Amino acid sequence: MTRLERNDRIIRLALLLVAFSAVSILIVITAFIFSEGTPIMFRHGPGRFLLGLDWYPSEKLFGLLPMIVGSFSVTAGALLVGVPTSLACAVVLTQFASKRTARVLKPVIELLAGIPSVVYGFIGIVVIVPFIRDNLGGPGLSVLAAAIVLGIMILPTVISISVDAFQALPPSYREGSIALGATVWQTVRMVLLPAARSGIVAAVILGMGRAIGETMAVIMIAGNAAAVPTSPLAPVRTLTSNIALEMGYASGEHREALFATGVILFVIIMILNTLANRASARRKV
Amino acid sequence: MSSPRQRNAQVPSASRRLRFLRRSGGADVLLIAVLGGALLASGCSRGASGGGLTVAGSTSIQPFADHWAEIYQKLHPDLVVNVQGGGSSAGIQAARSGAAQIGMSSRELKPDEKDLTAFVVARDGLAVIVHPANPLDDIGLDGVRAVFAGRIGSWDELGRGSGRITVVTREEGSGTRGAFQEMVMRKGRIAREAIVEDSNGTVRAIVAQDPHAIGYISLGLVDPTVKALALDGVDASDANILAGRYALVRPFLFVTSGTPRPDAQAFLDFILSDDGQELVESGGLLRAR
Numbered sequence: 025m026t027r028l029e030r031n032d033r034i035i036r037l038a039l040l041l042v043a044f045s046a047v048s049i050l051i052v053i054t055a056f057i058f059s060e061g062t063p064i065m066f067r068h069g070p071g072r073f074l075l076g077l078d079w080y081p082s083e084k085l086f087g088l089l090p091m092i093v094g095s096f097s098v099t100a101g102a103l104l105v106g107v108p109t110s111l112a113c114a115v116v117l118t119q120f121a122s123k124r125t126a127r128v129l130k131p132v133i134e135l136l137a138g139i140p141s142v143v144y145g146f147i148g149i150v151v152i153v154p155f156i157r158d159n160l161g162g163p164g165l166s167v168l169a170a171a172i173v174l175g176i177m178i179l180p181t182v183i184s185i186s187v188d189a190f191q192a193l194p195p196s197y198r199e200g201s202i203a204l205g206a207t208v209w210q211t212v213r214m215v216l217l218p219a220a221r222s223g224i225v226a227a228v229i230l231g232m233g234r235a236i237g238e239t240m241a242v243i244m245i246a247g248n249a250a251a252v253p254t255s256p257l258a259p260v261r262t263l264t265s266n267i268a269l270e271m272g273y274a275s276g277e278h279r280e281a282l283f284a285t286g287v288i289l290f291v292i293i294m295i296l297n298t299l300a301n302r303a304s305a306r307r308k309v
Numbered sequence: 310m311s312s313p314r315q316r317n318a319q320v321p322s323a324s325r326r327l328r329f330l331r332r333s334g335g336a337d338v339l340l341i342a343v344l345g346g347a348l349l350a351s352g353c354s355r356g357a358s359g360g361g362l363t364v365a366g367s368t369s370i371q372p373f374a375d376h377w378a379e380i381y382q383k384l385h386p387d388l389v390v391n392v393q394g395g396g397s398s399a400g401i402q403a404a405r406s407g408a409a410q411i412g413m414s415s416r417e418l419k420p421d422e423k424d425l426t427a428f429v430v431a432r433d434g435l436a437v438i439v440h441p442a443n444p445l446d447d448i449g450l451d452g453v454r455a456v457f458a459g460r461i462g463s464w465d466e467l468g469r470g471s472g473r474i475t476v477v478t479r480e481e482g483s484g485t486r487g488a489f490q491e492m493v494m495r496k497g498r499i500a501r502e503a504i505v506e507d508s509n510g511t512v513r514a515i516v517a518q519d520p521h522a523i524g525y526i527s528l529g530l531v532d533p534t535v536k537a538l539a540l541d542g543v544d545a546s547d548a549n550i551l552a553g554r555y556a557l558v559r560p561f562l563f564v565t566s567g568t569p570r571p572d573a574q575a576f577l578d579f580i581l582s583d584d585g586q587e588l589v590e591s592g593g594l595l596r597a598r
Contacts, residue, residue: 080498081481082490090501154518163475163519165504243507248480251501259504269507273368273482 057290061283073284079250081270081278088285090252094167094260095236095292097253098246101171102235106178107228113179114186115212119198130187137180145244148173153245162257165247170260173241178231185230189223190216222303229300233293239264263289361389362572366400366413369433369484370561373592374413380588381579390576401425404564410573412564415484416491426569427562430580432595434528435489435557436537436545438513440520445469447539450556453493456523459500464521476503477515477524485509488559489525525557529593550595561594 065073068086076087113133117126152172157164197219201211217224239262247259248269261269267282267289274282364374371394378390395403397414401422404412418427437453439445445467448456455461457476464470478499479486490499506512509526516522517534528545531537537545540556549555563577579585586596 078501079481082487083498157519163504163522165515248505249502250505259502261505269480269505270482272507273480273484275482278482 054290057283057286060280061285061287064277064280065284065287073281074288077252079266081274081281084277086277086281086284088263088266088288090250091261091263091266091285092288093252094246095262095264095289097167098170098174098242098260098262099232099235101167101256102174102178103228103232105171105175106182106231106235109175110179110182110227110231111186111224113183114190117183117187118190119208119212119216133180133183136176141177141238141241142244144173144177145241148241148245156257160257162255163247163259165245165259166257167246167253167260168256170242170246170262171256173245174235174238177238177241178234181234182227182231185227186220186224189220189227192223193219226300226304229296229303233296233300236262236289236296237264237293239268243268263292361391362411362570362576363391363393363403363409364411364413364563364576365391365393365395365403365409366564367397367415367484367561368394369415369488370413370431373431373561373589373594376592377580377585377588378576381576384579385575388572388575401564404566407566410565410570411576414562414564415488415559416562417560418562418564422564425564425566427564428577428581429560429597430563430577431561431586431589431597432550432558433488433561434545434550434555434595435485435492435525435559436528436531437523437525437540437557438516438531438535438537439523440516441534441536442520443470443536445538446536447542449541450493453540454495454497457489457494457499457503458497459502472521475515475519475522476500477512477522478503478505479509479512479525480505480507483507485525485527489557492557492559493525527593528558528595547595551598558595 064086068084073086073088074092075089076085077089078085078087079090113129117129121129148169152169153164153166155164156162156166156169160168193216197215198211201215202208206214242262243265246261246265248261248265249259250261250266251258253260263285266285270278271282364378371392374392378392382388382390393409397416400409400412401414401418402412403409404425412425414427415433418425437448443464445464446469448467452461452467456467456474457478459476461467461474463473465472476499479489486499504515506515506524509530512524512526513530513532513535516524526535528537528550531545539545543549543554543556545555545557550558563580565573565577568574569577580589581597590596
């Protein structure tokens with residue numbers, strides 16, 4: 025074996041080690057969350073965790089249903105706000121905008137992803153929350169406020185993946201449709217959108233993952249009441265905020281229950297990621 | 310409130326993360342820490358008495374006691390003071406068993422704990438606050454309880470003002486919530502629908518912003534952006550608190566078993582001295598006397 029070959033092998037092994045250390049961190053985190061969070065679920069019964077309405081850790085009541093419903097309602101609201109806007113943006117960027125406009129628009133949208141979430145939360149509490157309180161009623165800290173802010177926060181994710189989905193389509197689809205006499209809008213609606221569907225689904229699911237995992241901005245604007253929200257104007261607590269809010273002082277079973285919250289969040293996000301992977305895998309076939 | 314009452318923000322917030330680690334195992338951690346502290350102290354006995362002083366108990370007092378101990382050790386470099394959490398009950402238990410020379414309790418001693426000696430080192434008040442524009446100035450303790458339990462949902466029912474009430478509370482596990490639960494709610498629950506914020510500061514900010522809101526914070530943190538309500542006709546003023554008329558005041562107790570050991574007595578004397586009480590006030594608490 026020459027020296028160069030030996031060096032090559034050493035470097036290959038070293039890089040492999042580094043790569044595996046990243047994977048092993050994921051394994052360690054998973055094992056840790058599950059080992060801390062699952063015993064209490066089985067001690068009290070998973071049903072009481074998943075379906076219980078009362079979150080009073082000091083009375084040993086650990087019902088997480090309000091937080092599960094909270095996470096899903098806030099996420100659904102965020103998709104309602106963010107997905108139509110994102111799709112419109114993606115269509116404009118790939119079909120209607122001139123190259124020059126696109127060159128300006130795209131970096132600006134990507135810049136949105138660089139704004140820290142605490143800044144979104146701050147804008148939410150200073151602008152959106154008082155607006156909702158004064159004009160629509162309720163305390164302002166609400167599902168709606170969180171949905172609007174999260175809807176804006178998922179824009180860069182959903183836009184850039186949808187743009188990729190449109191750009192991955194063969195140019196002949198568009199050209200053929202235009203050649204048959206369809207307008208650009210008819211082409212988008214009847215040819216391109218259906219063809220890019222799986223890519224768009226993947227974009228939406230990744231946006232969903234982003235929304236469900238966001239914590240800081242949500243704590244600031246959602247009000248964090250541990251009750252199932254009865255209207256879009258009611259305060260709400262998500263799974264992530266539940267952990268972040270109470271970790272500071274929690275001890276004993278309370279702390280374990282917060283890890284159990286993490287387990288549920290982990291499972292939800294795993295399911296979402298798997299769905300996203302399958303949707304984008306189908307696109308390539 | 311005047312400036313000396315401003316809470317020294319660094320003290321509680323810096324120790325909050327530590328507290329999570331320390332409290333993680335509750336009593337076990339306390340025991341290990343006490344044993345470890347004893348070993349450590351015997352290993353490097355610097356004090357004349359031949360061992361460190363252990364102060365353990367209430368997590369509400371702990372951040373302040375940490376700060377007091379730090380200052381005290383600067384003045385007396387030959388003395389070691391270990392401050393540990395664990396909760397009031399664990400602290401009282403530790404004082405009785407001798408695991409700690411001083412137990413910290415943020416509640417009064419129960420009848421079966423009266424064999425121990427308690428010293429009030431400081432006091433912490435709770436203020437029930439509303440928006441400055443709220444026409445309500447006075448509320449009964451029963452009224453506060455009914456509002457936070459969700460039985461009263463609008464200001465009209467309280468006689469002054471109108472519209473729904475936005476209840477703002479602290480998160481489960483917080484010492485301030487614990488004190489409010491004990492002194493106001495007693496066995497009752499704070500309504501699920503209440504908005505939850507994770508610090509005195511954010512509760513104050515929400516109440517300052519929302520004309521319909523009501524919340525509670527540590528008395529030392531009341532400022533002109535919010536209005537502290539009188540309780541059953543008694544203002545949350547210094548005079549009323551000192552006279553014991555204001556209802557929502559809890560003592561911060563140092564508990565010892567019998568006569569304090571000389572080094573425990575010295576630490577106690579330091580906190581009760583004028584300098585020590587000034588330290589208490591600068592932390593946002595009320596003087597013991």
